[in-house]
Amino acid sequence: MAKVSTMTVARVLREPGKVAEETRSRVEAVLRRTGYTPDLVARSLAISRTGVVAVLVPHLGHSSFTDTIQGMSDVLAEDGNHILVGATGFSLEKEEALVRAFLSRRVDAMFLTGTTHAPGTVAALAGAGIPVVEGNNLPDRPIGLVVGFSNEAAARAATEHLIARGYRAIAHVGLHERNNDRMRDRHRGYAAALRAARLRIRPEWSIATDLTIDAGAAAMARLLAGDPRPRAVFCASDVLAMGALQECNRRGVRVPDDVAIAGFDDLEFASQLLPALTTIRVPRYQIGRDAGLLIRDALAGRKIARRVLDLGFELVVRGST
Amino acid sequence: MAKVSTMTVARVLREPGKVAEETRSRVEAVLRRTGYTPDLVARSLAISRTGVVAVLVPHLGHSSFTDTIQGMSDVLAEDGNHILVGATGFSLEKEEALVRAFLSRRVDAMFLTGTTHAPGTVAALAGAGIPVVEGNNLPDRPIGLVVGFSNEAAARAATEHLIARGYRAIAHVGLHERNNDRMRDRHRGYAAALRAARLRIRPEWSIATDLTIDAGAAAMARLLAGDPRPRAVFCASDVLAMGALQECNRRGVRVPDDVAIAGFDDLEFASQLLPALTTIRVPRYQIGRDAGLLIRDALAGRKIARRVLDLGFELVVRGST
DNA sequence: TTTCCTTATGTGACCGCATACATTAGCAAG
DNA sequence: CTTGCTAATGTATGCGGTCACATAAGGAAA
Structure with missing residues (x-):
C-alpha cells in the first residue's frame, strides 16, 4: 500500500533511522491507517x-x-x-x-x-x-x-527463637512433604533445632496438613486436646499459624502465655493478628x-x-x- | 535420520494412524533418541x-x-x-x-x-x-x-443488611475509584442503599484508600476519631475490613456492639477473624x-x-x- | 569524466510446521 | 492384464517475519 517492499516496512518498525524520512512517514501512515499489528509469532520463529x-x-x-x-x-x-x-x-x-x-x-x-x-x-x-x-x-x-x-536455616532460626524464649515443648505444623522440598526442609530445621537443644521430638507433635487456615486451626485443636500439650507451636506457614492462633483465641487459650505460636512467610496479615504473629520474613x-x-x-x-x-x-x- | 520426509514425521506426531506401523516405530525411535520437541511457534504461525x-x-x-x-x-x-x-x-x-x-x-x-x-x-x-x-x-x-x-447490587445488599440490623450511621471504606469500576459500583451500591432508606450520606464517612490491611486499620482509626462516630462500616474489600476489625480489637472497641463491620469478597481469612466477618461471597x-x-x-x-x-x-x- | 563510497531500498532464502495435492505401490475387481 | 481404488509417503507452497546480501541512486574525490 505504501509501494515499498516488506523489508522497508520491517525497517520502519525496528530501525527507523535507516529509512528515508519521506518513505518512513508514508509507511507509518499506512501502518496507522490499517491498524497493523506486527506478528510476534512469525518474528519469534525467524529469530528463534x-x-x-x-x-x-x-x-x-x-x-x-x-x-x-x-x-x-x-x-x-x-x-x-x-x-x-x-x-x-x-x-x-x-x-x-x-x-x-x-x-x-x-x-x-x-x-x-x-x-x-x-x-x-x-x-x-x-x-x-x-x-x-x-x-x-x-x-x-x-x-x-x-x-x-535456606528454608531449613529459617525454620531452625524460628525454632531456636522459641527455645531461647524458654519453651521446651515445641510442636510443628506443616504441609505434606511429598515432593515439597521447602516444607521438608522447614521440618528438618525445626527438628535440628530441637536436637541441638537436646529437646524431645514427639512424633505426635508433628502434624502435616493442608495449606488452609482451617487446617491450621484443626491442627491446633488436635494439639490442645493432646496430653501432654505443647507449650509452643512452630507453623511452617503463616496460613497455618493464623488458623492455630485464632483457634486459641476462640478457646480462650492465651497466646503466648499458654501457647506460643510462630509462623513462616510474613504474609500481610501476620502483623495484624492479635497478638501479632512472630514469623520468618522471606523476600x-x-x-x-x-x-x-x-x-x-x-x-x-x-x-x-x-x-x-x-x-x-x-x-x-x-x-x- | 529415519529416512522419511518431514511430512511423515509430522503425521507420526498428529495422526499416527495414517502411518505404517513399521515407519512409525522407526520415526518414533529417532524422536525419542534425539529428544525432539515439536515447535509450537512454527505450528502457531502455520495454523494461525x-x-x-x-x-x-x-x-x-x-x-x-x-x-x-x-x-x-x-x-x-x-x-x-x-x-x-x-x-x-x-x-x-x-x-x-x-x-x-x-x-x-x-x-x-x-x-x-x-x-x-x-x-x-x-x-x-x-x-x-x-x-x-x-x-x-x-x-x-x-x-x-x-x-x-453486579458489584453494585452486592454492595447494596451488604449495606441493606446493615440497615436491617438497625444501624443508621454507616460509613464506607473503599479504594480509589479512578479507573476502577468494581470499586465505583460498590460505592454506588452503598450510597443507593442509604438513599433508599433515607439515611444521611456524610462525605467524611466515605474513605478511599489503598488495598492493604494497614490502610483499612488507618481508615477505621480515622472514623473512630471522628465526631459523630459511625455505628457501622461497610468495607469494599475484606482486606480493608480485616484492618478495620483488628483496629477495633486493638482499641477495645467492641464489634459489633460498638461498631459493626461488613466486608466484601469472602477471602479465606474472613471466617477466621474474631468476630467472624460478615461479607459478600463472590465466585x-x-x-x-x-x-x-x-x-x-x-x-x-x-x-x-x-x-x-x-x-x-x-x-x-x-x-x- | 571516471571511480568509489554512502545511503536507501529490494531480493531471495529460511525459520519449522501445516495444507493441499501429487506420486507411488499394492491389490482387488473386471 | 488392465483399470481403479486405497494406503503410504512425498512435494510444493505459504504463514509473516528476519538475515545476508544485491542493487540502484547520488555525491565526493580523483
Whole structure:
C-alpha cells in the first residue's frame, strides 16, 4: 500500500533511522491507517527467541507464590518480555508435563518453584539449553541458576527463637512433604533445632496438613486436646499459624502465655493478628525480581557473576511468642 | 535420520494412524533418541492459532484476582492451552499497552478484569476479532463476553443488611475509584442503599484508600476519631475490613456492639477473624472457570448460548454485624 | 569524466510446521 | 492384464517475519 517492499516496512518498525524520512512517514501512515499489528509469532520463529518466560508455581492464589510472579513480571515487562504461568498443584508429573509443553512453546527461560523435580524434567531442561532458575529454596544440585533462601536455616532460626524464649515443648505444623522440598526442609530445621537443644521430638507433635487456615486451626485443636500439650507451636506457614492462633483465641487459650505460636512467610496479615504473629520474613517479591534480572542477564549473554543468590530471611519477633 | 520426509514425521506426531506401523516405530525411535520437541511457534504461525490466552489483572498477589486465573488455568490446561499473564497496576494505559503486546503475540482470546477500558484498548480488541471476556463486573456496553456479578447490587445488599440490623450511621471504606469500576459500583451500591432508606450520606464517612490491611486499620482509626462516630462500616474489600476489625480489637472497641463491620469478597481469612466477618461471597474461581469454558466454546466455533453470565453473589452473615 | 563510497531500498532464502495435492505401490475387481 | 481404488509417503507452497546480501541512486574525490 505504501509501494515499498516488506523489508522497508520491517525497517520502519525496528530501525527507523535507516529509512528515508519521506518513505518512513508514508509507511507509518499506512501502518496507522490499517491498524497493523506486527506478528510476534512469525518474528519469534525467524529469530528463534520468543520473549516469553515460563513461571511454574504450585498454586496460583497463594500470595507466597504470586508475589514472586509479580516481581518477575515487573522486571521482565520492562523489556517487553511476558510470562506464561503454570500451576503444578504440587505434582511432579504435572510439572514435567508443563515444562515439556512450555519448552515446545520455545520459552526463552524458565522459573521453577522449589528444587525437587522429576528426572524427566531435569533432562528436558538440560536438553533445551535455556536459562533455568530455581526459586524459594537452595538446592543441593542446582539445574542452573538459583534465587532463594535456606528454608531449613529459617525454620531452625524460628525454632531456636522459641527455645531461647524458654519453651521446651515445641510442636510443628506443616504441609505434606511429598515432593515439597521447602516444607521438608522447614521440618528438618525445626527438628535440628530441637536436637541441638537436646529437646524431645514427639512424633505426635508433628502434624502435616493442608495449606488452609482451617487446617491450621484443626491442627491446633488436635494439639490442645493432646496430653501432654505443647507449650509452643512452630507453623511452617503463616496460613497455618493464623488458623492455630485464632483457634486459641476462640478457646480462650492465651497466646503466648499458654501457647506460643510462630509462623513462616510474613504474609500481610501476620502483623495484624492479635497478638501479632512472630514469623520468618522471606523476600518473595525480591526473589521474583532477582530471578527476572538473572534471566535478563542470561538472555543478553552477559556474564552471570553469581549463579546462586541466597537472599536470606529475617526473623520477625512479635507478640505471639 | 529415519529416512522419511518431514511430512511423515509430522503425521507420526498428529495422526499416527495414517502411518505404517513399521515407519512409525522407526520415526518414533529417532524422536525419542534425539529428544525432539515439536515447535509450537512454527505450528502457531502455520495454523494461525497459538493456544495461548491472555489474562489481565490489576495485580498478581491478591487472591481475589489470582483465584480467577487459577480457575481459567484449570479449564484451559485440559486442552493444552496456556495463560499469558499481565498486571495492569490499575492503569488503563498499562492495560492498553499490554493488550496491544498480547495481540501482537497472537493470543487466541483475552480476559480483562473489570469493564473500564481505554478507547484504544476497545478498538484494538475489536480489530483483532478474538473472543474477549470481561470479568468481575457487569458492563453497560460489553466488548464481547462477560462473566461476573453486579458489584453494585452486592454492595447494596451488604449495606441493606446493615440497615436491617438497625444501624443508621454507616460509613464506607473503599479504594480509589479512578479507573476502577468494581470499586465505583460498590460505592454506588452503598450510597443507593442509604438513599433508599433515607439515611444521611456524610462525605467524611466515605474513605478511599489503598488495598492493604494497614490502610483499612488507618481508615477505621480515622472514623473512630471522628465526631459523630459511625455505628457501622461497610468495607469494599475484606482486606480493608480485616484492618478495620483488628483496629477495633486493638482499641477495645467492641464489634459489633460498638461498631459493626461488613466486608466484601469472602477471602479465606474472613471466617477466621474474631468476630467472624460478615461479607459478600463472590465466585472468583468460578468466574475463571466459566470464562475458560466460554473461551473454549468460542474457539471451537460453538454457538455461545449466553454471552453475559451473571454468577451472582452471596451475603454471608457472621458475627461482625 | 571516471571511480568509489554512502545511503536507501529490494531480493531471495529460511525459520519449522501445516495444507493441499501429487506420486507411488499394492491389490482387488473386471 | 488392465483399470481403479486405497494406503503410504512425498512435494510444493505459504504463514509473516528476519538475515545476508544485491542493487540502484547520488555525491565526493580523483
